[in-house]
Amino acid sequence: MFIKDNIIYTFILVILVCIPSSTLAVDKKAIEKTKVAYLTFDADMTPFMKKKLDEKKVSTWYSKDLVNYLEDEKIPATIFVTGMFAEVYPDLIKDISKYPEIKIANHTYDHSGFESPCYGLKVVKTDKSKIEEIKKTQKILQSLTGYEPKYFRYPGLCNNKHDDALVKKLGLEISNEGLASGDAFNKDQVNITKTVVNGVQDGSVIIMHLGGPNAPAIDVSIKEIVIKLKAENYVFKVLD
Numbered sequence: 066m067f068i069k070d071n072i073i074y075t076f077i078l079v080i081l082v083c084i085p086s087s088t089l090a091v092d093k094k095a096i097e098k099t100k101v102a103y104l105t106f107d108a109d110m111t112p113f114m115k116k117k118l119d120e121k122k123v124s125t126w127y128s129k130d131l132v133n134y135l136e137d138e139k140i141p142a143t144i145f146v147t148g149m150f151a152e153v154y155p156d157l158i159k160d161i162s163k164y165p166e167i168k169i170a171n172h173t174y175d176h177s178g179f180e181s182p183c184y185g186l187k188v189v190k191t192d193k194s195k196i197e198e199i200k201k202t203q204k205i206l207q208s209l210t211g212y213e214p215k216y217f218r219y220p221g222l223c224n225n226k227h228d229d230a231l232v233k234k235l236g237l238e239i240s241n242e243g244l245a246s247g248d249a250f251n252k253d254q255v256n257i258t259k260t261v262v263n264g265v266q267d268g269s270v271i272i273m274h275l276g277g278p279n280a281p282a283i284d285v286s287i288k289e290i291v292i293k294l295k296a297e298n299y300v301f302k303v304l305d
């Protein structure tokens with residue numbers, strides 16, 4: 066009996082030793098619940114920003130490196146684009162729309178605030194003008210992407226119930242709630258990464274910008290954010 070037990074123990078030990086530790090780690094990860102995060106990026110453009118570009122005082126209002134990263138790594142993301150940004154960068158929007166992992170959404174035409182005050186943004190006052198801002202942008206984006214955007218986000222996230230009803234009447238879903246990454250005018254990539262990684266929860270919509278001078282560190286932060294959230298068993302999805 067003693068000898069038989071010993072043989073069994075040895076057999077079990079050999080099996081355990083033969084299982085690579087990485088397999089055990091993967092199994093453990095698979096058992097943990099998968100969580101979802103929605104990476105979203107705003108592509109703003111105001112008449113003031115366009116003027117700076119035309120006068121060559123600014124070379125770009127987005128980060129090519131950030132876009133390349135999302136495309137090359139096939140990272141599911143939703144990009145809220147202003148109509149004016151799409152008019153300035155039509156080839157970029159066409160190129161992005163070739164990637165099924167990335168969806169384009171509506172961020173008004175010229176990034177005017179719908180609610181006053183809104184961080185010093187010019188404000189659209191009438192319902193008629195608000196509807197025009199949205200419809201004009203839908204048309205521009207559809208002509209470049211081949212589909213009508215489903216989602217809408219307010220400039221500066223400034224909204225009210227009346228405007229929400231207006232947007233929904235136009236058939237759009239509103240994405241205004243979420244985790245603000247604090248990437249606007251922030252050069253500290255460690256701080257942005259920390260804000261996201263510490264604040265994220267299952268189902269979080271993470272609000273960022275598409276880089277450029279108004280969001281100078283997000284192109285670096287995003288790579289860290291993706292690595293850290295994947296390690297916490299997050300998967301990324303587009304708003305759809």
Ligand SMILES: [Zn+2]
Pocket residue numbers: 107108109172176219220221
């Ligand atoms: Zn914006």
